Amino acid sequence: MTGAVWAADELPLRELPGIEDRDYWIPGEVNAEGKLEALQEVVGSAAVPFSGSQDGPIQIALIYPSADVSDFWARNYLAMTRRLDELGIQYETTEFASRQIEHSLQSTYASQVEQDADLYDYVIFGPSELATQADNISKLAGNDGFTTYVWAFHTPLKYLENQPDAWFDFSSAAGALTMCDYMLSRLGNDVTMALNRGIPGITDNQRSGDFKACVEEKGNWTTVYEHYGEYQREGGF
Known part of the structure; x- marks a missing residue:
């Protein structure tokens, strides 16, 4: 969701x-035309x-x-800070890190940041899982002391x-369909598979669910087993 805040x-x-x-909106339902x-x-x-001036960072x-194991977050952080450097904007970041499955720790961090609203201009929240962190998203978004962005989701909960002021992400659903076409081209039809899902x-409904539905419909694949590995290395065993 970009542009004006609705x-x-x-x-x-x-x-x-x-x-x-759906209990959420998809990008085409909440993005103003052309934004x-x-x-x-x-x-x-x-x-x-x-070209403006700043009183401080x-x-x-x-x-x-x-x-976590994935370098997704680190790469995104580097991309954001490098862009700010290129723009010549002074900034300081305070990171509150957790693992993907540490939902309660994220809740603790959200409460801490919300209570210390006078310390921050922007809060960028990458939820461990969207519905699990819904109350914390709403709490942060309701604080007028800072601007709140949700990171890694672009499906606002109804x-x-x-x-929040903005949601930004890549499309997990589009990626699932791209991976579906790739795997069908590599392995063909009538494949039997086991599926290691996320959280x-x-x-995960978009990444794993849409992939599964696509290969089953287009390639007549059969899923004989699936479980939630919670994006952890140990979850693959």
Whole structure:
């Protein structure tokens, strides 16, 4: 969700098929026409240095599962800070790291940051799992002391009392369909598979669920076993 900040009672901006079956909105329902493309054009172009002045560095709190096996979070953090450097914006970051499965630790961090609102200008929250952290997202978004962004999800939950200022992510669903086509081209039809899934919730429903549905429908694959490995190395055994 980009551009203007919409109140919950102003959403969705449009209705797409299946909306009544979801407890969240998909990007096409909450992005104003042309906003996403405009954002992609800007962030995909060379940085234009900031020409204004700052009284001091902006303060950014990051609550995210960066202490995990995946380098996804580290790469995103580096991309963000390098871009700020290119823009010539002074900043300081405070990181609140957890593992992907440490939901309660993230809750503790969210409460701590919310109580220390005067210390931060921006809070970037990468939820361990969207529904699990819904109350914390709403709590942070309801604090006027800072601007709240949700990182790694772009499917706003319909039932949040307070919507954050922006959601940003890549599309897990699009990735699942791309992987589906790739695996069908590599392995063909009538394959028997076991599926090591992630953490129960919307992200895994899109990544694993959409992949599974795609290969079963397009390639007549059969799933004989599946379990949730919770994105942990040990979960693969």
